[in-house]
Amino acid sequence: MNDAILTVLIAMLGGAIRVSTPFMFVALGECLTEKSGRVNLGLEGTLVLGAMVAYAASYHTGSPWIGVLAAGVAGSALGAMHGSICGLPKVNDVAVGIAMMLFGVGVAFFFGKPYIQPTAPRLDSIPLGFWTDSPSLKGALQVNSLFFVGIVIALVLAWALRNTRWGLVVRTVGDSAPAARAMGISVNLVRLLTTTVGGFLAGVGGAFLSLSYPGSWNQGLSSGQGLMAVALVIFARWSPIRCVYAALLFGAAGAIGPSLQSVGITQGYYFFNAAPYILTLAIMIATSSATHSARDMPGELSMAK
Amino acid sequence: MSDAPATPSSASDLIQPVGPKAARSDLALRLRANSEYVAIPLLAIAIASALFAVFLIAIGKSPLDFVSYVWRGGFGTAFSFQNTLQRSAPLILTALAVAIPARIGLIMIGGEGALVLGGFAAAALAIPMIGVLPPIVALVLMAIFAMLTGGFWVGIAGFLRYARGVNETISSLLLTYIGIAIMNFFVEGALRDLSNPNKPSTKPLGDAYMVGKIPGTDVHWGFAAGILLCILIYLLLERTTFGFAARVTGGNYRAALAQGLPVGKLIVAFSGIAGACAGLAGFFEVAAIQGRANASLAAGYGFTGILVSFLARHNPLVIPPVAILFGGIVAAGGLVQRRMELPDATVQVLEGFIFVVLLTSETLYGRFSIFKPTASKDRT
Numbered sequence: 001m002n003d004a005i006l007t008v009l010i011a012m013l014g015g016a017i018r019v020s021t022p023f024m025f026v027a028l029g030e031c032l033t034e035k036s037g038r039v040n041l042g043l044e045g046t047l048v049l050g051a052m053v054a055y056a057a058s059y060h061t062g063s064p065w066i067g068v069l070a071a072g073v074a075g076s077a078l079g080a081m082h083g084s085i086c087g088l089p090k091v092n093d094v095a096v097g098i099a100m101m102l103f104g105v106g107v108a109f110f111f112g113k114p115y116i117q118p119t120a121p122r123l124d125s126i127p128l129g130f131w132t133d134s135p136s137l138k139g140a141l142q143v144n145s146l147f148f149v150g151i152v153i154a155l156v157l158a159w160a161l162r163n164t165r166w167g168l169v170v171r172t173v174g175d176s177a178p179a180a181r182a183m184g185i186s187v188n189l190v191r192l193l194t195t196t197v198g199g200f201l202a203g204v205g206g207a208f209l210s211l212s213y214p215g216s217w218n219q220g221l222s223s224g225q226g227l228m229a230v231a232l233v234i235f236a237r238w239s240p241i242r243c244v245y246a247a248l249l250f251g252a253a254g255a256i257g258p259s260l261q262s263v264g265i266t267q268g269y270y271f272f273n274a275a276p277y278i279l280t281l282a283i284m285i286a287t288s289s290a291t292h293s294a295r296d297m298p299g300e301l302s303m304a305k
Numbered sequence: 306m307s308d309a310p311a312t313p314s315s316a317s318d319l320i321q322p323v324g325p326k327a328a329r330s331d332l333a334l335r336l337r338a339n340s341e342y343v344a345i346p347l348l349a350i351a352i353a354s355a356l357f358a359v360f361l362i363a364i365g366k367s368p369l370d371f372v373s374y375v376w377r378g379g380f381g382t383a384f385s386f387q388n389t390l391q392r393s394a395p396l397i398l399t400a401l402a403v404a405i406p407a408r409i410g411l412i413m414i415g416g417e418g419a420l421v422l423g424g425f426a427a428a429a430l431a432i433p434m435i436g437v438l439p440p441i442v443a444l445v446l447m448a449i450f451a452m453l454t455g456g457f458w459v460g461i462a463g464f465l466r467y468a469r470g471v472n473e474t475i476s477s478l479l480l481t482y483i484g485i486a487i488m489n490f491f492v493e494g495a496l497r498d499l500s501n502p503n504k505p506s507t508k509p510l511g512d513a514y515m516v517g518k519i520p521g522t523d524v525h526w527g528f529a530a531g532i533l534l535c536i537l538i539y540l541l542l543e544r545t546t547f548g549f550a551a552r553v554t555g556g557n558y559r560a561a562l563a564q565g566l567p568v569g570k571l572i573v574a575f576s577g578i579a580g581a582c583a584g585l586a587g588f589f590e591v592a593a594i595q596g597r598a599n600a601s602l603a604a605g606y607g608f609t610g611i612l613v614s615f616l617a618r619h620n621p622l623v624i625p626p627v628a629i630l631f632g633g634i635v636a637a638g639g640l641v642q643r644r645m646e647l648p649d650a651t652v653q654v655l656e657g658f659i660f661v662v663l664l665t666s667e668t669l670y671g672r673f674s675i676f677k678p679t680a681s682k683d684r685t
Contacts, residue, residue, distance in 0.1 A: 041474065085661070088668035094412055094474055095615070096664045102608060103657030109650030224482045231475050270493060274486035277479045281471075290470040 004263045007136055011262050014140025015255020016248050017147055018213040022047065022222075024150040024247035025205030026229035027236065028157060029198035031243050033079075034233055035161060036194040037174035037187075037300025040082050041097025043202040044226030045104020046075045050206025052112035055217040059120035064211045067120070068146070071207035072200040078104055079199020083192035093302060101226075115217050123212045144212045146204070150244070153201070157240040170194060174298035202226065228280045235283045237296040253279045341676035345666050346616055353662040357655050366645055378640035379633025386633075387523040391594075393632030394524075395420065397531035397624055398586035399610025401538055402459065404619040405579040406473070408542055409572055410555030415462055415477030416583040417607025418484030419455035423584025424591040425488040426454035428507040428598035429496055431514060440514045448588045455584020456577040458484060463576025467569040473576075485603050492599055506599035516593040527589030532625055534582060539621040551575055583607065605653075609635065612660045631656070 026043050033040045050071035058067030082100050086093045129141030161167035173180040173190045180187050209225075210217045232250060236242035257272035287294065358368035379389045399416035406413040427447040434443040462480055465471040491497075491507075498508045516526050542548035551571050554561040561568050586606065591598050613631055617623035638652045671677075 081661070085665050088665065090668050090670060091664060092667070096661070098412070098414060098474070098611060099657065099660035099664050102612070102653065103661050106650050106653030106657040110648050110654045113648040113650070224479070227475060227478055231472075231479070234472075270486050270490035274483050274490075277482045277486070281476060281479050281483070284471045284476060285465060285469050288465075288470045288472075290468055293470075 007263050008259045010134075010136050010140045011259035012252050012255045014142070015259055016252035017140075017143055018251070019254040020247040020251025021144060021147045021150055021208045021212070022205040022225055023229045023232060023250050024147075024154070024244055025208065026202045026226050027232045027243040027247055028150065028154055028240055029075075029079075029201030029205070030230050030233045031198075031236070031238055031240055032157060032161075032170070032201070033191075033195050033198035034301060035174045035238055035298055036170045036191045037177065037298050038083075038086060038191045038195060039093050039097060039230070039301065040079065040100070040195055040198060041094055041227070041230060042078065042082055042100025042104060043097075043198070043230060044222065044224065045101040045108070046078045046199050046202040047206040047209065047226035047229075048222050049078060049104045049108040050075045050203030051210035051221050052108040052115065052206075052217055053203070054207030055120050055210040056111070056115050058122070058211055059115060059118055062121055064121050064123045067211055068123070068204055068207040071203040073203070075199040075201070075203020075206065076196045077199070079196040079202070080192065082199070083195030086195075087188035087192060109219055112217055112219070116219075119216070120211070122215050123208070125212070144208065146208050146212065154240040154244045161240070171298075174300050177300055202229075205229075224277060228276060231280045231284055234294060234297075235287055237294065238298060239296070250276055250279065337676060341670060341673070342618055344676070345669050346618065346663060348669075349663040349666040350616075350659060352666075353655075353659040356662065357658045360654070360658070366647065370645055371641060374641045374644055375634055375637040378637025379635075384523070385636065389629060389633040389636045390522075390524045390528050391632075392636045393625070393628040394527035394531050394589055395586040395606040396610050396613050396628035396632055396635075397535060398527075398582045398589075399607045400613035400617065400624045400628055401531075401534060401621060402455075402579040402583035402586075402607070403611050403614035404617065404621055404624060405538060405542075405575050405582070406459075406463070407614065407619040408548070408555055409551040409575045410558065411463070411466060411572070411576070412474045413459060413462060413477045413576060413579060414474060414611050415459045415480050415580070415607075416586075416610050417603060417605070418477070418481030419458045419580040419583035420587040420590065420607050421481075421488050421602045422458050422484040422587065423451035423455035423580075424587025424595075424602045425491065425507070425598040426584070427451040427588040428510070428591045429491070431510050431592075432496070432508050435508075435511060435514055443514055444516060444592060447592060448585060451584040451588035451591075452581035453584070455587065456579075456581035459580025459583065460573055460577040463573045466576075467572045481607065488598065488602065489600065498597070504599055504601075506597040509597045510592060511596075514592070515596060516589060525589060525593035527586070527593055530585065530589070531628075534585075535621040535624055538578075538582075542621065547571075583610075609656060612656055612663075615660065616663060 026047055030040060030043055053074040054067035054071035057070035058064045061067070078100060082096055085091055085096050123144055123146065125142040125144045127138070127141070128143050129138035132138060161171060169180070169185055169190060172183065173185060173187050177187045180190070206222070209221050214221065228250060229247070232246045233243060236246040254276045256275050257269055260272060261269065361368045361371055378385055380386050399420055402416035402419060403413060427450060430447050430450045431443060434446065458480055459477060462473050462477040465476050466473040493505045496507050497505050518525055519529055542551065550561070550566050553564065554566060554568050554571055558568070587602060590602055595601060609631055613624060613627045617627045634652055634655065638649065641647055641651060642649050
């Protein structure tokens with residue numbers, strides 16, 4: 001019995017690292033976008049389109065890294081679309097996000113149909129478990145390099161937001177658009193750029209889904225990870241570093257179902273699959289407040305009141 | 306509450322009489338101002354269709370073929386049109402699930418989850434009743450239970466919004482995923498019909514316990530129920546103090562609080578009614594189409610319903626024609642796929658184009674002087 005618990009825990013550790021990577025990328029992208037005072041709910045669509053484009057590009061070129069890049073470019077295109085539409089007066093960014101979600105998923109399914117069958121070259125993992133003999137630990141420590149790329153991006157983002165002129169501009173635009181305008185900053189341009197970069201990161205997150213874990217392209221690849229990552233940013237209180245922690249927590253929750261399956265507990269599989277959604281909802285309930293807005297929230301954000 | 310799209314609900318919101326001149330031609334002014342709400346969405350559909358046509362040409366397909374297949378598959382014959390009406394029933398009901406909370410300033414997109422859970426609840430409740438109760442009693446109980454379940458589900462999102470300030474757009478979509486997982490959990494487990502090895506489903510209702518067709522047509526009663534609900538909801542929103550209180554809350558949350566309106570109850574009640582509509586859609590999908598609850602309930606009607614409601618500018622009386630249009634496109638999807646060798650997501654792409662262009666067109670309101678009443682030109 002103890003062995004079984006250990007196996008589950010190890011599988012959850014490995015799962016947390018694997019499952020958290022797309023969460024991390026989407027959350028970092030959304031974090032940057034929201035820091036500039038805009039919400040992009042469409043990242044679910046970006047994630048799915050990124051996954052499809054990455055898989056297709058990797059299949060055609062034979063290089064998964066070109067796939068990652070292509071996914072980023074596709075994500076940037078969706079982000080730029082969202083950013084420029086929301087720059088128009090009277091346009092609601094939350095509603096546009098919903099539309100972009102449906103649009104991105106639709107386009108991904110449309111062009112992704114021929115890629116469901118063939119296998120594309122996938123991203124290699126770094127075997128960090130070389131020091132152990134336990135095969136389950138070895139398996140759990142097969143960490144994809146994108147995971148580390150994500151952590152580096154989080155560190156750079158946190159540093160840049162705090163210490164660079166660019167970071168100051170983004171934060172000013174996010175906290176008070178009138179103040180930014182008074183400084184001579186083009187609010188719409190800054191938001192367009194942050195949404196585009198946010199889309200790039202979400203696209204790369206999608207590339208991880210199709211090229212590493214689960215590592216194939218099909219229509220059920222992402223079901224709400226993009227959306228949960230958006231909720232996660234609120235939980236992480238708009239800090240890139242906390243986004244990484246939150247993503248790991250979500251990854252662990254997402255790994256419960258498959259981990260239990262690995263020791264033969266299949267009862268309630270669907271229930272455990274719902275665990276990340278329930279966790280997200282629980283976290284939102286715990287961290288929101290009816291009377292005052294969340295701590296550290298960018299002042300221009302229309303969402304979350 | 307300030308994050309809802311601007312949805313002026315009637316002309317009177319826009320034009321107050323400014324002098325005797327305006328009062329004299331009140332009707333003309335109303336027509337003129339309201340025509341903007343017709344013209345701009347139509348323009349958006351036209352532009353989106355043009356973009357979609359370019360998209361089809363770019364991938365080497367003929368847009369004309371597409372139009373003719375949609376016509377043949379969705380509207381051209383009596384058979385296809387009845388199929389379209391049948392498909393529009395869940396779209397009407399899930400669009401109402403978006404339009405009702407929109408009136409109170411909430412963007413709820415949980416219709417899909419309420420549909421799935423409502424349908425599942427109806428199918429589950431039917432299991433002990435089959436053969437025990439007469440069909441009409443069983444069906445009424447199932448419909449009520451489906452509405453209660455759907456209402457409860459979306460009501461959660463409304464309650465969380467009011468009590469904890471949880472963003473209702475995200476929570477309602479999360480609840481959709483949870484709802485689908487709950488249905489799968491039971492359908493693949495405790496309530497699985499073991500005599501059906503192919504697709505995990507609940508026990509079939511059997512022909513005697515199915516909702517019939519409207520006499521003289523091939524359309525089930527869900528369509529009539531949808532139309533009736535649209536009228537009732539319209540009256541509720543526009544002609545009762547309850548609906549007025551909701552509009553005040555949606556327009557200015559703080560003002561509603563200051564007025565002493567029961568804001569919390571209103572939000573939960575409106576979310577509940579919205580969920581009940583989607584739950585009823587689930588009931589009809591189970592009791593009139595599928596005959597059992599399984600994964601096919603999550604067919605995306607809830608998501609197309611979002612688009613329908615936005616196109617109808619959240620007006621219950623405009624929802625049916627828009628829903629019929631999209632019901633036809635959805636119904637023709639199969640024909641388009643086979644004949645033009647297009648993937649099944651083609652309809653989704655078209656819907657995506659329309660949705661994005663439609664929301665972009667929001668920026669056009671108030672830009673055309675032709676719609677502006679002359680007397681109030683100095684107003685913005």
